Amino acid sequence: MTSTVDTATDASRSTPPSGLIAVARAPGWVRYALLAVGLAVAAWLPNGLYPAVAVDILCWALFAVAVDLLLGFTGLMSFGHAAFWGTSAYVTGLVAIHAGLPFPLAVLAGALAAAVLAVPIGYLAVKRTGIYFAMVTLAFAQMVYYVANEWRSVTQGENGLQGVPRSFFGLDLTDDYFFYYAILPIVLLGLAAAWRIVHSPFGRVLVGIRDNPARARALGYPVHRYKLTAFVLSGFIAGLGGGLFAVGHRFVSLDVLHWTTSGKAVIVVVLGGIGTLWGGVLGAGIVVRLEDWLSFSGFEAIGLVTGGIFVLVVVLFRRGIWGSVAALAHRLAARRR
Amino acid sequence: MSGFAQNTFNGLVSGAFYALLALGLAVIFGMLRVVNFAHGAFYMLGAFGAYVLLTEAGVPFWAALVIMPVGLGLLGMALERAVIHRLTRLDPLYNFLLTFGLTLILQDLVKLRYGVQSSPYETPSLLSGSVNFGLFDFPTYRVFILGFAVLLCVAVWWVLTRTRIGMVVRASTERPDLTRAFGIDVGRWVTPVFGFGIGLAGLAGVLAAPMRAVNPLMGADLIIVVFAVVVIGGLGSIFGSVAAGFGIGLVQAWGEAYLSAFPIVSQTIVFVVMAGVLLWRPAGLFGREEAPA
Numbered sequence: 021m022t023s024t025v026d027t028a029t030d031a032s033r034s035t036p037p038s039g040l041i042a043v044a045r046a047p048g049w050v051r052y053a054l055l056a057v058g059l060a061v062a063a064w065l066p067n068g069l070y071p072a073v074a075v076d077i078l079c080w081a082l083f084a085v086a087v088d089l090l091l092g093f094t095g096l097m098s099f100g101h102a103a104f105w106g107t108s109a110y111v112t113g114l115v116a117i118h119a120g121l122p123f124p125l126a127v128l129a130g131a132l133a134a135a136v137l138a139v140p141i142g143y144l145a146v147k148r149t150g151i152y153f154a155m156v157t158l159a160f161a162q163m164v165y166y167v168a169n170e171w172r173s174v175t176q177g178e179n180g181l182q183g184v185p186r187s188f189f190g191l192d193l194t195d196d197y198f199f200y201y202a203i204l205p206i207v208l209l210g211l212a213a214a215w216r217i218v219h220s221p222f223g224r225v226l227v228g229i230r231d232n233p234a235r236a237r238a239l240g241y242p243v244h245r246y247k248l249t250a251f252v253l254s255g256f257i258a259g260l261g262g263g264l265f266a267v268g269h270r271f272v273s274l275d276v277l278h279w280t281t282s283g284k285a286v287i288v289v290v291l292g293g294i295g296t297l298w299g300g301v302l303g304a305g306i307v308v309r310l311e312d313w314l315s316f317s318g319f320e321a322i323g324l325v326t327g328g329i330f331v332l333v334v335v336l337f338r339r340g341i342w343g344s345v346a347a348l349a350h351r352l353a354a355r356r357r
Numbered sequence: 358m359s360g361f362a363q364n365t366f367n368g369l370v371s372g373a374f375y376a377l378l379a380l381g382l383a384v385i386f387g388m389l390r391v392v393n394f395a396h397g398a399f400y401m402l403g404a405f406g407a408y409v410l411l412t413e414a415g416v417p418f419w420a421a422l423v424i425m426p427v428g429l430g431l432l433g434m435a436l437e438r439a440v441i442h443r444l445t446r447l448d449p450l451y452n453f454l455l456t457f458g459l460t461l462i463l464q465d466l467v468k469l470r471y472g473v474q475s476s477p478y479e480t481p482s483l484l485s486g487s488v489n490f491g492l493f494d495f496p497t498y499r500v501f502i503l504g505f506a507v508l509l510c511v512a513v514w515w516v517l518t519r520t521r522i523g524m525v526v527r528a529s530t531e532r533p534d535l536t537r538a539f540g541i542d543v544g545r546w547v548t549p550v551f552g553f554g555i556g557l558a559g560l561a562g563v564l565a566a567p568m569r570a571v572n573p574l575m576g577a578d579l580i581i582v583v584f585a586v587v588v589i590g591g592l593g594s595i596f597g598s599v600a601a602g603f604g605i606g607l608v609q610a611w612g613e614a615y616l617s618a619f620p621i622v623s624q625t626i627v628f629v630v631m632a633g634v635l636l637w638r639p640a641g642l643f644g645r646e647e648a649p650a
Contacts, residue, residue, distance in 0.1 A: 330458025
């Protein structure tokens with residue numbers, strides 16, 4: 021079943037994202053300092069922002085890292101990750117409403133459902149690469165959207181799922197401030213899992229596949245299976261984010277499955293820096309905060325701004341924030357030597 | 358029997374829109390290696406432009422049918438020069454993202470000015486009424502669309518295969534370096550070809566105006582179906598894209614008619630077909646196994 025579709029080398033691709041490599045080379049104390057700063061910001065966030073916005077940022081951070089796992093570390097641009105984010109949101113919502121489980125279990129169920137959905141979609145999508153992969157994932161996500169739209173008895177169609185509870189062993193989490201701290205450990209766990217995947221032998225093989233699929237295959241790695249595994253793991257992490265998003269909003273609408281959601285996830289990653297993992301977290305913070313500010317100020321055409329960011333980032337700022345900073349730091353370090 | 362003919366006809370008409378859009382995508386992809394996400398937005402602009410021209414300037418359908426494609430084609434050329442051209446040397450994913458951003462911008466610009474509700478566009482009087490084909494009647498306008506689209510596809514095919522321009526374009530598409538070596542300025546053709554593809558999308562939009570609800574979002578969902586269509590046909594193959602366009606139109610119409618117990622079928626059947634094609638012939642029905650784009 022090995023087709024020749026992706027045997028041609030990707031040598032013509034643009035240079036692989038360099039952010040990760042630069043960060044990995046940073047001395048140990050820099051990395052620990054960054055980690056400490058990151059954790060401190062995460063712990064402080066709901067004190068500086070509206071807690072509801074802080075919750076959204078956490079969810080989107082997971083989503084972005086999931087997308088970057090494919091885009092930055094496997095060389096696959098999924099333009100249909102809303103399928104996993106949204107499916108998990110719906111499943112989480114339904115489980116929380118009907119089974120009354122504590123929310124972490126509902127989210128886990130949602131993320132598992134997303135991972136299960138990622139198996140057939142991933143199996144079909146990894147048969148193509150590059151731009152075709154983007155189109156195929158986009159198309160399948162649209163199919164999921166249509167199904168949810170049509171399956172009103174379950175999804176309530178355009179009305180959305182209302183009243184998703186935040187039950188957690190009798191604790192009162194209705195205040196977004198406390199809810200933020202309730203989900204923070206789950207989000208950190210998800211981010212740590214992504215980091216672990218990237219820095220595992222498995223992750224190194226993924227990067228090898230990204231840079232030269234033909235050589236990876238020649239070395240005996242089952243390329244399709246690796247890509248599929250990465251796709252499913254990514255679907256699971258995106259599902260974690262989507263499930264938390266559903267509980268956070270106590271409401272699931274069709275928007276979670278819309279193609280604009282998939283696109284937003286990709287731009288969040290590009291803005292933060294492809295292949296930098298934590299860049300996506302930064303990107304999520306910026307985009308979510310900006311959109312909240314825009315809608316708060318009564319600006320109607322949010323797409324105008326997100327679209328504008330899209331265009332500007334792609335034309336002028338392809339390395340993204342994290343990638344640029346890492347490259348700069350690298351250059352400074354090189355000059356000192 | 359007449360029901361079957363009716364469904365088949367309607368399928369071919371909606372297939373004509375897929376085919377025109379897929380044709381534009383394929384031509385642009387062939388020359389620039391760019392998958393233009395904004396293709397749906399230009400289709401929408403074609404329809405909206407025709408509507409605005411009619412309601413605000415009294416410009417009739419026939420004039421719009423010329424003005425919009427030409428105008429949008431020029432806009433497309435300007436766009437290619439201004440931004441797209443800067444990214445063609447990079448991974449095609451960047452241009453996909455760029456045109457995605459443009460889609461959001463164009464959509465919201467129209468939304469900001471005209472709102473999201475659908476606007477009606479009257480069928481031109483010359484094409485109102487219906488044509489009788491013995492057993493059944495077809496709306497004249499739809500017959501016109503089908504005829505026009507088929508004619509257009511044949512014309513493009515003729516230009517590409519039988520004229521010197523077409524030869525240059527095909528050569529530049531398949532072996533740009535070799536073509537350059539023959540002293541042909543490949544770069545010269547990139548911008549006009551992009552404009553032409555955009556013009557086709559605009560034309561499809563004008564054609565759609567009297568038949569479909571004109572609103573800012575009309576192109577977005579359509580373009581995703583067209584992506585599935587070109588994956589099925591093989592984006593590298595112009596013939597394949599057009600054939601898949603008509604084919605999917607047919608399959609959708611039949612599915613809608615004969616599986617009406619499952620309303621979801623007509624919307625999702627194209628994706629099911631795509632899944633089947635990916636299993637059976639990953640490169641698309643008419644595509645060649647190729648280097649990753």
